[in-house]
Amino acid sequence: QQQVxxxxxxxxxxxxxxxxxxxxxxxxxxxxxxxxxxxxxKGPALLIAIRPDVSEKKEGRFxxxxxxxxxxxxxxxxxxxxxxxxxYFCAASTAGYQKVTFGTGTKxxxxx
Amino acid sequence: xxVVSQHPSWVICKSGTSVKIECRSLDFQxxxxxxxxxxxxxxxxxxxxxxxxxxATYEQGVEKDKFLINHASLTxxxxxxxxxxxxxxxxxxxxxxxxxxxxxxxxxxxxxxxVT
Numbered sequence: 568q569q570q571v572x573x574x575x576x577x578x579x580x581x582x583x584x585x586x587x588x589x590x591x592x593x594x595x596x597x598x599x600x601x602x603x604x605x606x607x608x609k610g611p612a613l614l615i616a617i618r619p620d621v622s623e624k625k626e627g628r629f630x631x632x633x634x635x636x637x638x639x640x641x642x643x644x645x646x647x648x649x650x651x652x653x654x655y656f657c658a659a660s661t662a663g664y665q666k667v668t669f670g671t672g673t674k675x676x677x678x679x
Numbered sequence: 680x681x682v683v684s685q686h687p688s689w690v691i692c693k694s695g696t697s698v699k700i701e702c703r704s705l706d707f708q709x710x711x712x713x714x715x716x717x718x719x720x721x722x723x724x725x726x727x728x729x730x731x732x733x734x735a736t737y738e739q740g741v742e743k744d745k746f747l748i749n750h751a752s753l754t755x756x757x758x759x760x761x762x763x764x765x766x767x768x769x770x771x772x773x774x775x776x777x778x779x780x781x782x783x784x785x786x787x788x789x790x791x792x793x794v795t
Contacts, residue, residue, distance in 0.1 A: 601783070603786075608770075608789070608791070609788055610683075610772045610774075610787050610788045610789045611772070612786065613783060613784075613786075616782070616783070656722060656723070665711060665728075665776050666725065667725070669722045670722065
């Protein structure tokens, strides 16, 4: 019940295209859903996060869509750039507990 | 703000020796710090949660006698891998959350451990 399932495992997108990564969870106690970006040999960095009281959050080219009833959320990267090539992890955590459960990761490659 | 550093960034040690990894919150006080392990092309796996001044809480399957965690101050936590073996070779990442119970965790840059 603590799992966060993430797909696809890898993704190749043309420059300027839209990258979409999907995640699903089972634990309804989760109430914070961050996305992390990780470059090779580096620690993950918070990209954007959402609480379940909103269905969408946008920051620049990055948008999280959240479907509470389906227990699913997704990351959309608009106008994808080669510099966006990295591994993306969705995650979930619970109020007051702070322990983060990570998805399995998606390796994104944006080709020119 | 909210910078977390790790030292060393990479370390090579011989099998049977111990190695210590430091995690520091540079510009904030961290009540809670977390230690993760990441194998190549895999996700981050939480090893333990440490609160300042108390014993760490280890995840199931993590040997507490092998991975010693100390959180002696609000800005420093250390992970000591004792009697390291080649299978302990991995990327170790710490994270810290601010005092005050916010959700966000701030991650360090990671430490690459290679045991020969």
